[in-house]
Amino acid sequence: MTAAAVRVSRVLETIAEACARAGRDPAAVTLIAVSKTQPASAILEVVEAGVQHFGENRVEEAETKIPAVNAVSPRPLTWHMIGHLQSRKARLALPLFRQVHSVDSLKLAGKLSALAAEAGRTLDVLLEMNVSGETAKYGFGAADWQTNDETRRRLWSEVEQILALPGLNVHGLMTMAPIVPEMEQTRPIFARLAALRDALAEAFNRPLVDLSMGMTDDYPVAVEEGATLVRIGRAIFGEG
Numbered sequence: 001m002t003a004a005a006v007r008v009s010r011v012l013e014t015i016a017e018a019c020a021r022a023g024r025d026p027a028a029v030t031l032i033a034v035s036k037t038q039p040a041s042a043i044l045e046v047v048e049a050g051v052q053h054f055g056e057n058r059v060e061e062a063e064t065k066i067p068a069v070n071a072v073s074p075r076p077l078t079w080h081m082i083g084h085l086q087s088r089k090a091r092l093a094l095p096l097f098r099q100v101h102s103v104d105s106l107k108l109a110g111k112l113s114a115l116a117a118e119a120g121r122t123l124d125v126l127l128e129m130n131v132s133g134e135t136a137k138y139g140f141g142a143a144d145w146q147t148n149d150e151t152r153r154r155l156w157s158e159v160e161q162i163l164a165l166p167g168l169n170v171h172g173l174m175t176m177a178p179i180v181p182e183m184e185q186t187r188p189i190f191a192r193l194a195a196l197r198d199a200l201a202e203a204f205n206r207p208l209v210d211l212s213m214g215m216t217d218d219y220p221v222a223v224e225e226g227a228t229l230v231r232i233g234r235a236i237f238g239e240g
C-alpha cells in the first residue's frame with residue numbers, strides 16, 4: 001500500500017466509526033480530498049487510492065491544475081470549489097467545477113446563475129453559512145439565527161432569492177468551524193448548521209440534503225452531527 005492509500009483508508013475508517021456512533025450509513029458521507037497546494041503527482045496517488053472527489057480553493061491554481069490532473073487520471077474526477085470565490089472570477093470557475101460549496105453572497109449566486117444559464121447548464125451549489133460569528137469568516141451571517149428575528153428575516157429573504165435563481169441547484173449548506181483546542185468544542189457549530197438546514201428546508205419546502213462540514217481536525221464530530229460531505233486536506237495528503 002502507498003502512504004496515500006494508508007491515509008485514505010484511515011480516514012474512511014474514521015468516517016465509518018463516526019457513522020456507527022451516530023447510527024448513520026457511511027454511504028451517505030462523501031470524502032472530498034482537499035488538494036489545494038498539492039502537485040498533480042500527489043493528487044494522482046490519492047486518485048489511485050480510490051478517491052473520486054477533490055476540492056480546490058483558488059481559481060488561479062485550479063485553472064491549470066484541474067485540466068492537468070484530468071488529462072492523466074485513470075478515471076473521471078469530480079471537482080468541488082470550496083474557497084471564497086470573487087464574482088469577477090466566477091466565469092473562470094464555472095467550467096472547472098461540478099459543485100461550488102462557497103456561495104457566500106446574493107451577488108455571487110446571481111452571477112453564477114447567469115453564467116450557468118448562458119452556458120445552457122445548471123450548477124450545483126451549497127450556501128456557505130457563518131454560524132460561528134467569527135468576523136474573519138466568509139458566509140451569510142447566521143450565528144444567531146435561532147435567537148434573532150432580524151437575522152432570520154434577512155437570511156430567509158436572501159435564501160429565498162437564491163432558490164429562485166434558474167441556473168443554480170441549491171443542494172444544502174456549508175460551514176467552517178473555528179479552530180479550537182478540543183474537537184468536541186466544534187459540536188455546537190455543526191449542530192447549529194444542521195438545525196438551520198432543517199429550518200430552511202421546511203420553510204422553503206426543499207430537501208437541502210447536503211451538509212458540507214468537517215476538516216482534518218474535526219470531521220468525526222461533523223459526521224456525528226450529519227455531515228454528508230467532508231473536506232479533508234492534511235489527513236489525506238500528510239501534514240506537508
Ligand SMILES: *Cc1c(COP(=O)(O)O)cnc(C)c1O
Nearest residue numbers: 034057082215216231232233234
Ligand atoms: C484547506 C481547507 C480544508 C481542509 O483543511 P484540512 O485541515 O487540511 O483538512 C477544508 N475546507 C476548506 C474551505 C479549506 O480551505
